[in-house]
Amino acid sequence: GAVVSQHPSWVICKSGTSVKIECRSLDFQATTMFWYRQFPKQSLMLMATSNEGSKATYEQGVEKDKFLINHASLTLSTLTVTSAHPEDSSFYICSARDPRGGHNQPQHFGDGTRLSIL
Amino acid sequence: AQSVAQPEDQVNVAEGNPLTVKCTYSVSGNPYLFWYVQYPNRGLQFLLKYITGDNLVKGSYGFEAEFNKSQTSFHLKKPSALVSDSALYFCAVRDPIGGNNRLAFGKGNQVVVIP
Numbered sequence: 001g002a003v004v005s006q007h008p009s010w011v012i013c014k015s016g017t018s019v020k021i022e023c024r025s026l027d028f029q030a031t032t033m034f035w036y037r038q039f040p041k042q043s044l045m046l047m048a049t050s051n052e053g054s055k056a057t058y059e060q061g062v063e064k065d066k067f068l069i070n071h072a073s074l075t076l077s078t079l080t081v082t083s084a085h086p087e088d089s090s091f092y093i094c095s096a097r098d099p100r101g102g103h104n105q106p107q108h109f110g111d112g113t114r115l116s117i118l
Numbered sequence: 119a120q121s122v123a124q125p126e127d128q129v130n131v132a133e134g135n136p137l138t139v140k141c142t143y144s145v146s147g148n149p150y151l152f153w154y155v156q157y158p159n160r161g162l163q164f165l166l167k168y169i170t171g172d173n174l175v176k177g178s179y180g181f182e183a184e185f186n187k188s189q190t191s192f193h194l195k196k197p198s199a200l201v202s203d204s205a206l207y208f209c210a211v212r213d214p215i216g217g218n219n220r221l222a223f224g225k226g227n228q229v230v231v232i233p
Binding site for chain 1: 150152154159160161162163164167169206208214219220221223224225226228
């Protein structure tokens with residue numbers, strides 16, 4: 001079945017560092033990928049929709065200069081948290097929908113990245 | 119805009135007993151409904167979906183869900199819960215017409231299966 005791989009799983013770094021998270025669709029091509037943020041024991045908050053070959057669509061309240069998204073190929077989207085600070089510490093999850101089979105296919109999720117900023 | 123409500127924060131059930139996790143939805147057209155499960159420090163795993171057809175949908179790990187249009191509900195059920203079913207469960211809805219492919223998630227339900 002469709003698989004989404006996310007890397008790295010854990011990141012611990014100092015305040016002010018920029019961190020890049022990769023999301024890959026392993027056996028399908030994804031023109032659209034989604035980036036979510038999840039706080040402990042809470043639901044997923046959609047941050048942005050990543051569109052292959054064009055600019056990402058950010059949700060209201062999400063700083064596009066803070067969370068840079070690049071979707072340069074049909075199998076890879078990256079999220080870069082620029083100049084990260086402790087308040088950016090969170091669990092970040094990506095997802096993609098396999099377009100094969102039509103519009104009723106579920107989104108498939110990566111395993112998430114736990115980001116801790118010291 | 120589409121939305122999902124999961125009214126309970128936590129569901130406790132004894133091992134071997136039936137498990138029900140509730141979900142109601144709001145969408146302008148006919149909904150696409152999904153259930154996902156999340157284990158600690160992991161992404162979401164797809165359990166089952168309702169698109170059209172039979173109201174009772176069977177999914178992974180013995181889970182099933184019943185679509186009820188009149189009550190706008192899509193409750194998740196399992197006849198006999200296992201300790202390994204303890205996890206966080208999310209209901210999600212997508213509006214295939216006006217939802218631009220986005221999923222709206224409920225807040226999640228923590229399921230605790232007691233040995």
